[in-house]
Amino acid sequence: MRKFIIVLIFGILLHSISFAQLDTVIIKSSYTNIAILKVDYLTNAFEGGNMHYYNCPTCTNDSLPFLYNHTNAPGEVVNIRFSLEPTLETVFYASEAWMSCGYIEYPDTFNTNYPFTLSNYQLNKKLSFKYLSSEVSHYPILQKQAELAWNSVNSLTITNEFLANDFKIGIYLYKPRLGPTDFSKVKWIFFLYCNNVNTSVDEYNNSDRFIIYPNPTADNIVLECNYSGSNGIQYSISDLSNASIKKGIIESINNKIDLSLFSKGIYFIALYASDGTYLTTKKIIKL
Secondary structure, eight states, X not given: OHHHHHHXXXXXXXXXXXXXXXXXXXXXXXXXXXXXXXXXXXXXXXXXXEEEEEOOTTOOSSSOOEEEEXXXXXXXXXXXXXXXXXXXXEEEEEEEEETSOOOEEESOOOBOSTTSSBOSOOOOSOOOOEEOSHHHHHOHHHHHHHHHHHTTTTTBHHHHHHHXXXXXXXXXXEOOEESSOOGGGOEEEEEEEEEOOOOOHHHHHHHTTEEEESSSBSSEEEEEEOSTTOTTEEEEEEOTTOOEEEEEEEOSSEEEEEOTTSOSEEEEEEEEOTTSOEEEEEEEEEO
């Protein structure tokens, strides 16, 4: 009986570990990825985030494909909705109430768990913002305040994940109270948008030919190659700032790469054929 319980617990742990590894992909291919981050207006404190994936084949990365609706509702309430313009799927839905307080209805939860946690990196890259509130777009002082609020989320893991892709940032100033503003209830809403649908066929096929495990890892990874001409393939490992950390050449089908001296964080391994042709890039999580 005791042996059975030990085996059962071990199995549960293995299942949990496997689930955690499967759930490490944040920016998913073939989806439109949208993260929503909430920041307090007065304190600039990060209050949580929400990640959602949409099937929007006609969405592009050229701009934020948001449709904004501001409609009156019974009881001196105004409803605010942001939706994906091609599909009309709701991205953000909230209410504003006269001399009272509205609330955010969708997303209905904001959390501070992974990937809405601090990373080891802080973005120093100059970014451009799309102001989704007319008053913010018209008043530079509010734009400065929005940039200060952004500083509270630019070192989150989720933000670094979006930075590693081509992404857009939208900013909305949410005031739940109509009439005299109660600034203690006002929130900055940041939309991180990445349309990851249009992956090239060549890169998609090449990606399937390379497998990395264990991932996440505490020390080493094994790079398994199922690619014709595996010998001589070059690899380059870089961090989120795009700085090259380690380079090498693959000499066999299964290759062990030592990452024990790497700091905890997210890295990317880019693979190139022996003639320098780019093949694909894989993400590595170092524990």
